[in-house]
Amino acid sequence: MFKIIKKSKIDKARLGEIQTNHGIFKTPIFMPPGTQATVKAVGPDDLSKIDIEILLVNTLHLHLQPGEDLINDLGAIHQFMGWPGPILSDSGGFQVWSFSRNRQNLAKISEDGVEFSSPINGSKHLITPEKSIEIQYKLGTDIIMAFDECSPDSDNKEYAKKSMGRTHQWAERSLKKHQELSKKYINSGQKPPLIFGIIQGGIFEDLRKESAKFITSLPFDGIALGGETIGYNMPRTLEILDYLRDFLPDNKPRYTMGLGASPNDIIEVVKRGVDMFDCVGPTRTARHGSLYSGEIFLKDGGVNFESEFDKGCLRISNSRFENDNNPIDKNCDCYTC
RNA sequence: GGGUGCGUCGCAUAGCGGCAAUUGCACGAGACUGUAAAUCUCGCGACCUUAGGUCUACGUAGGUUCGAGUCCUACCGCACCCA
Numbered sequence: 001m002f003k004i005i006k007k008s009k010i011d012k013a014r015l016g017e018i019q020t021n022h023g024i025f026k027t028p029i030f031m032p033p034g035t036q037a038t039v040k041a042v043g044p045d046d047l048s049k050i051d052i053e054i055l056l057v058n059t060l061h062l063h064l065q066p067g068e069d070l071i072n073d074l075g076a077i078h079q080f081m082g083w084p085g086p087i088l089s090d091s092g093g094f095q096v097w098s099f100s101r102n103r104q105n106l107a108k109i110s111e112d113g114v115e116f117s118s119p120i121n122g123s124k125h126l127i128t129p130e131k132s133i134e135i136q137y138k139l140g141t142d143i144i145m146a147f148d149e150c151s152p153d154s155d156n157k158e159y160a161k162k163s164m165g166r167t168h169q170w171a172e173r174s175l176k177k178h179q180e181l182s183k184k185y186i187n188s189g190q191k192p193p194l195i196f197g198i199i200q201g202g203i204f205e206d207l208r209k210e211s212a213k214f215i216t217s218l219p220f221d222g223i224a225l226g227g228e229t230i231g232y233n234m235p236r237t238l239e240i241l242d243y244l245r246d247f248l249p250d251n252k253p254r255y256t257m258g259l260g261a262s263p264n265d266i267i268e269v270v271k272r273g274v275d276m277f278d279c280v281g282p283t284r285t286a287r288h289g290s291l292y293s294g295e296i297f298l299k300d301g302g303v304n305f306e307s308e309f310d311k312g313c314l315r316i317s318n319s320r321f322e323n324d325n326n327p328i329d330k331n332c333d334c335y336t337c
Numbered sequence: 338g339g340g341u342g343c344g345u346c347g348c349a350u351a352g353c354g355g356c357a358a359u360u361g362c363a364c365g366a367g368a369c370u371g372u373a374a375a376u377c378u379c380g381c382g383a384c385c386u387u388a389g390g391u392c393u394a395c396g397u398a399g400g401u402u403c404g405a406g407u408c409c410u411a412c413c414g415c416a417c418c419c420a
Contacts, residue, residue, distance in 0.1 A: 035372050056371075094371045106373080119373040150371070198371090224371080231370045257371040265370085280372045287375045288368090319365070 001194060001221065002253045010301045012245070012273035018253055020086040020142035021191045022078060025053035027253060027275035030260055031088060032283055036061050037071075037081040041287055044083045050334070054142075055083055056278050059135050060092035060127065064118050068138035076140030088278075089141035091132045091174070093167075093198065094258070097150035097228060109149065111166060129173040133195075137181050141193055145224065146174035148198040150257075153228035160202030167200045168214050175218055196222035196255060199244070203229055208240055212247035222276075223248055224255040231259030231279060234268065241272040248273070261285075262311040263292055267303050289317035291336070293328050 006015040016027040032039050032047070033056040039047060047055070057077060062068060071080045077087055096114050099107035108115040113128030129147040136144035148167040151160055175195065182192035197220035201207030216223055225244075230237050237259065248254055253275040260266050260279030269277060282292070293314040294307025305312065314328065315321075327337040 031371095033372065040372085041375065058372080061372085088371095090371045092371095095373090098371095099373075145371080148371095226371070228370090234370095255371090259370070261370040277371095279370050280374085281370050284369060284372070284374065284376085288377095290369090315367090 002251065004250075008271075011271040013270050014273060014275070016253065016275060018086075018194075018275075020054075020194065022084060022086045022142050025086050028266075028270045029053060029276055030266060030282075031056050031276060031278040033058070033090075033278055033280050034081065034083075035280075036065070037077065040283055042283065044081070047083070054086040054088060055081075056088050056090060057081075057139065057141065058090050058092065058095075059132055059139070059145075060095045060116070062139060063092070063127070063135050064120055064125070068135045072138045072140065076138075078140065086142045088143040089136045089139055089145065090257075091136065091145040091147040092127055093132075093145065093148035093226065094150045096148075097152060101152065109166075111169070113147075113170075114149075129170040130177045133174050133177040133181065136193070137185075143194045143196060143222070144178070146171045146195065146197045146220070148200060148226055151200045151202040151227040151229075153203060153232060155203065157202070157204055157207075160200075160204055160207055164200045164202070164207055164211050167198065168211070171197050171215060171218060171220075175220065194221035196220055196224045196253075198224040198226040198257070200227055202227060203233075203236060205240075205243055208244060209247060212244050216247060216249055216252075220252070222253040222255055224257050225274075226257045230256050231261060231265060231277075234265055237265075238268055238272065241269060241274065245273070262313070263294060263296070263307075264305045264312060267296075267305050271302065285313060290315050291328060295329075 001019040002016060003019075004014050004016045008014065013028070017024050018027060031054050032042070032052060034040075035056070035058040037057055039055060062071060071077055074080050078084055095116070096107055096109060099116060099119070100109065106117045106119060113126055113131065116125045116127060117123070118125060127147070132147040133144065147170045149163050149170075151163050151167075154160070175197070178192070178195045185192040197215040197218055199208065199211045199215045201209075201211040225240065230240070237256065254273060255276040256269050256274050258279055259269060259277045261281035266277060285291075290313045292307075292312045293309055294305055294312045296303060296305050298304070329337050
């Protein structure tokens with residue numbers, strides 16, 4: 001289902017395509033998150049117009065509201081959100097981190113799974129790897145993710161190791177549940193989704209390598225790189241990609257989770273052989289009054305991005321632009337420009 | 338013509354003798370990374386290097402008081418009621 005079309009002679013970049021139950025998408029690709037079954041403030045028609053090929057949804061959010069059974073009854077996720085193309089679901093692993101950090105602990109982690117308090121109404125929910133996979137099957141997404149714990153960007157190695165071990169155990173359980181449901185699907189003439197595994201290991205080289213070895217040894221369809229540090233700390237993300245280079249199989253798509261807050265971040269990981277990435281940055285910063293502006297150009301055979309703005313981000317709401325009638329980019333013919 | 342009420346930082350509000358003065362909006366700046374985020378943080382009279390200090394400020398002009406946005410008088414403006 002993953003086909004490499006062309007490889008760069010200069011760096012590790014590659015062009016490819018991935019076949020899913022709802023069509024083919026080309027890689028490298030940015031996938032906008034539509035966490036609650038909608039990309040906030042952007043409808044499906046507009047997404048198509050800007051050549052978006054695949055969306056993300058979130059298992060945990062949809063489980064809490066409106067529930068996977070309702071979505072399933074209404075014809076599954078594509079019908080529910082009016083998006084006919086490929087959809088990837090995140091397993092809820094990111095929430096294991098985001099719900100338990102700082103503030104009130106909304107999540108309790110154990111070997112079995114994670115107990116959540118719903119941020120909507122406080123109701124208690126237990127999510128296990130098996131449960132997460134089951135929900136993703138009911139949603140009917142095209143690519144599902146193994147349930148993991150998004151490792152914190154912390155120098156506590158003991159915790160990172162423990163957390164990684166848990167993620168590995170959960171990866172096996174996720175895969176087992178997937179194989180079981182997959183058989184059922186095939187026997188009843190339905191097509192099962194693809195499943196991706198997630199490498200953790202925090203900020204530690206030996207743990208990252210250990211995790212990469214373990215995850216790539218399992219029969220996942222794609223390999224994701226997870227953890228708070230991925231995308232958030234770009235120098236470290238690139239370092240991780242560099243030392244994991246020989247551990248990642250060439251014939252499986254690679255996905256850096258949560259990466260893409262700045263155009264340059266995407267270019268940097270694509271150069272290092274990453275095929276897929278997603279980030280709430282672009283849509284969120286747009287809702288908060290900013291847009292990306294800069295120039296992508298070839299230099300010394302490589303792709304580069306330069307912008308006069310910090311992180312390539314132009315704050316369109318700044319008073320200095322109040323009477324500025326210029327297009328964002330003179331050379332761009334998109335609707336916004 | 339008579340009566341009553343009201344004028345507070347762009348707008349709207351609080352304040353009822355110790356106040357550079359509440360809150361919301363607007364405005365200004367910043368944060369945002371597998372979305373508890375169309376959210377959040379900070380600033381919003383002027384000047385001084387800060388803890389803080391110094392001026393100028395609640396329609397206008399006087400007055401009472403140690404002290405007035407707050408009380409009194411007059412004026413100006415606005416709203417409503419009665420002729």
